[in-house]
Amino acid sequence: MARQKMTKQEKSWIMYDVGNSAFVLLSTALIPVYFSSIATGSVVVAWGYAETVASLVIALLMPILGSLADLRHMKKKFLVGCVGTGAVACCCLGLTVEALPxxxxYVIASIALNSSMVFYDALLVDATTDERYDEISSQGYAWGYIxxxxxxxxxxxxxLGGSVVGIDMATGMKIAFAITAIWWVAFTVPVFRNVHQTHFKERAEHLFKDTFLGLGRTLKKIWRDKSLRYFMLAFFFYIDGVHTIIKLSTSYGTDLGIDSTQLVLALLVTQFVAFPSAIIYGRLGAKVGTKKMLLVGVFAYTCITLFGAFFLRSAVEFWILAIMVGLFQGGIQALSRSEFGKLVPKEHANEYFGFFDIFGKYAAVMGTFLVSSITALTGMSNLGVLSLAILFVVGFVLLSKVPDRA
Structure with missing residues (x-):
């Protein structure tokens, strides 16, 4: 059977992944390296606490804003508001050379970025059909990477090469922040123009009262649904490890004394490896089952964590780790998003994805705080990384308990 061509709406939805991923990659690779040049003390500790604060704020806000965004015509308004705030904050990162400001x-930019992802993820149910969730979600991550x-x-x-023409690192980073912000905004335009909110709830007479009551009802529905309950608990644990590895990998490598150029180039390779891997992962999910492929990904991340804690000591090992992460990172994120989309009512997608984000962000609070605290207490960042293996094991066990749909 011939593979179905992507519609204009599907392509436009995917384009936002291309846009926001520019800031994600910059914040994963270059920003921590730049921060280490203006900060004192352990980069892992300071960066970990900053990510913890950002994740905590997002987790508190998103269910409420997500519920409001489920109203007619509101998803894209919230999305554009977050992108505008994030792009301005991204540009402003180049205006200070003091660590605390x-x-x-950065926390403001990170909150805006991750908030926008809640509204974007929820638009998946408007951009495509149920049977194409795995394919389109994976395509989004894949094209985002490349x-x-x-x-x-x-x-x-x-x-890195600006010195040849007289551009110092600080000036180079200002230009980099501006390029990233412009790219982010430019690739938001297609989803704003071509993807329309077709699933929504009607405005209630008492909007805010109904919003908070609705959140309580949604949480009860999630808990009563065995599939959703076990999936959300599993997601809470395994995505914790995934997000923490993404956020702290460069800082961890810096603490180990690995050259910054090697770190950045290795993470760039991760993007190229992740592009075909995410697409393949999505197609395998549609063929053999999303849950099975998620279990494979969680097991692989357990192995990756053990490798990082016990064997990562030089640039060569960091390159190996980057390639291993690239093979599974996009797939586990894409299939988690599409699997959740299949389980929730479409007219309340934003509200449910708000809770999806709460589980993901509170997990990120736990993961980054755990790694930072253990590193600060012991002075050994590899012990902090090792603790993530426990989270993947718990996530694997809980995910295996999710009932298979008929």
């Missing part, structure tokens, strides 16, 4: 601005490399390579050239 830089972290505060597309983000375009502005990132330009930023990399300016920051």
């Amino acid at each position: 830089f972290l505060i601005i 597309g983000s490399c375009v502005p990132f390579i330009a930023c990399l050239g300016i920051v």
